[in-house]
Amino acid sequence: LKLRCELTGVVHVSLGYSTLPFPLQPTCFPRFGPPTSIPGLSLVRGERQENKGSLGLRPACLLISTMKDKRGTRYELKENIEQFFTKFADEGKATIRLKEPPVDICLSKANSGSLKSFLSAVRLVHKGCDINASLSTLTPVKTSEFEKFKTKMVITSKKDYPLSKNFPYSLEHLQVSYCGLVRVDMRMLCLKNLRKLDLSHNHIKKLPATIGDLMHLQELNLNDNHLESFSVALCQSTLQKSLRSLDLSKNKIKVLPVQFCQLRELTDLKLDDNELIQFPFKIGQLANLHFLSAARNKLSFLPCEFKNLSLEYLDLFGNTFEQPKVFPVIKLQVPLSLLESSARAILYNRIPYGSHIIPYHLCQDLDAAKTCVCGRYCLNCYIQGTTTMNLHSVAHTVVLVDNMGGTEAPVTSYFCSLTCYVNSSDVLK
Structure with missing residues (x-):
């Protein structure tokens, strides 16, 4: 040895x-x-x-x-x-x-x-x-x-990008911007000590699921790229426990998966200048979120669980919010189907489920279940209504929603039964 x-x-x-x-x-x-x-x-x-007349070590x-x-x-x-x-x-x-x-x-x-x-x-x-x-x-x-023990490296031009040698294994902060990257370099994914990864201002179209193996990653900056999605695999990786800050601004993302709300350690989320048509409807599960910016998207309404957020800063300027609909969308079914009844029972009683127990498509249905204002759940049988909310009720600092000085936005709510709909004070206001 x-x-x-x-x-x-x-x-x-x-x-x-x-x-x-x-x-x-x-x-x-x-x-x-x-x-x-x-x-x-x-x-x-x-x-x-x-030692006693002889040499030793x-x-x-x-x-x-x-x-x-x-x-x-x-x-x-x-x-x-x-x-x-x-x-x-x-x-x-x-x-x-x-x-x-x-x-x-x-x-x-x-x-x-x-x-x-x-x-x-x-x-x-x-x-x-x-x-x-x-x-x-x-x-x-x-x-x-x-000097070889580097913890930070900043690369802002193609000529400085390392082609013939690896990134220092000890890096904790890596920034690679303005280098024209079309994909994430797999050598970066071997940097197990990374806490901050900045790949802003490139041409990345897709994120590899192995980014989720960076178990210490706290900040991920993907601003100004060509991303069209954020994969479910990343949402269910070790990023759930480590990721604090995520910048997806200036991309082409239309929808975030409902599993995105499993990134519950997020404190800062930037989604400006995308093509978002809606937030994940379980966004209220992001209990640690303090900074949310989603300006200049195509949001027409906010999900009901948006009311559960407690933010320091909120910016939803420049979205295409619609006026609340007068009549609700009714999708009730009597009696309830076996699938609906089983799903409600599993979710209400918090029975564990997974693809090793039930088919994967049923797991997806359960993950996408809607929450009624009464706290129960509904799958495909519900009443959908729309009201408005003042954004100051969820955020200390609010950027005006439009040029008219408004701070109100439409909110979509779900009701598991006619009784819940009738008893809802929000709808009857």
């Missing part, structure tokens, strides 16, 4: 002929004082020492280097480790607590398998085992090695 922690924040583990690099971000925390950020960590051979030690101190600070390991914290080793995180001096060395953003190999080597040194022969020799630190 040959193992070395490079200064760039990349650890190289050599097993035979293969070398596996992985990002490693070590930080040294004095337990009695303020934390100090350390960008370089190495497990190195011990120094030669004279001290046990291997840890060397922590910084830009100011490239020679680094050595930390003895033999019988000097108080505790290992490896609960999150599978996530690439671990901490080594030393006895003297009393510091914690925290490792993160590492490949879990290679990190475990590194910790095993450290344990051997702690127990007094001689692994000096297995370690590579330490070479002087170069400034360029520190």
Whole structure:
């Protein structure tokens, strides 16, 4: 086993002929004082020492280097480790607590398998085992090695776009704009540490479902592209738990799937200058949404659950809102069909369902069920009515809906029965 922690924040583990690099971000925390950020960590051979007239090697030690101190600070390991914290080793995180001096060395953003190999080597040194022969020799630190650990890259022209080399694996923020991309580069989807991805001002027509594998992605900017849809697969990916900000402005999107409302961590959503004819009718499930902008679309009404939002800012200027219809659309059926009765019972009682239990098309029907004003659900049997609402009831700051100074918009409501329709105060106003 040959193992070395490079200064760039990349650890190289050599097993035979293969070398596996992985990002490693070590930080040294004095337990009695303020934390100090350390960008370089190495497990190195011990120094030669004279022992009873013969030359020998001290046990291997840890060397922590910084830009100011490239020679680094050595930390003895033999019988000097108080505790290992490896609960999150599978996530690439671990901490080594030393006895003297009393510091914690925290490792993160590492490949879990290679990190475990590194910790095993450290344990051997702690127990007094001689692994000096297995370690590579330490070479002087170069400034360029520190610069390799990049967390941010901004590319705004075609000539700067990397064609012959990969993106740095350690990137957390990547912007690629004005490069004429017609598809998402698959190399970007290997950047597992990405938190912000900006692909604005390109010609992208379709998003790969594998964007959903970027489990730490918080901000996704797709402004000014040629997108026509946002896939269901993305709505049901790990983006449900990570995505906070989404910019789909200046595209060609007409409809968002109802599953879009499963992105419940969204706080900022921009949909300006598209061709949207309606919002997903379950948009009220986006409980964390604070900023919503959908100006200059083709919205003719808002869904009933829009009333459940609690926004700081709302912009719906320039949409083709229609006047509420005087007469409702009645699609009642007596008695209810077996499909309708079963669907209502499943949803009302919150019975779990999925394509592994029932046919996929039935799952789609249940996902698209409408919510009555009474809180129950309806599938194909309902009464549809339209009223108006003042947008200030859902948002603190509202951009005027039109040039006439209006802040009201039509809202479509659904009723599961004639009784609900008659008892609805909204309709009878």
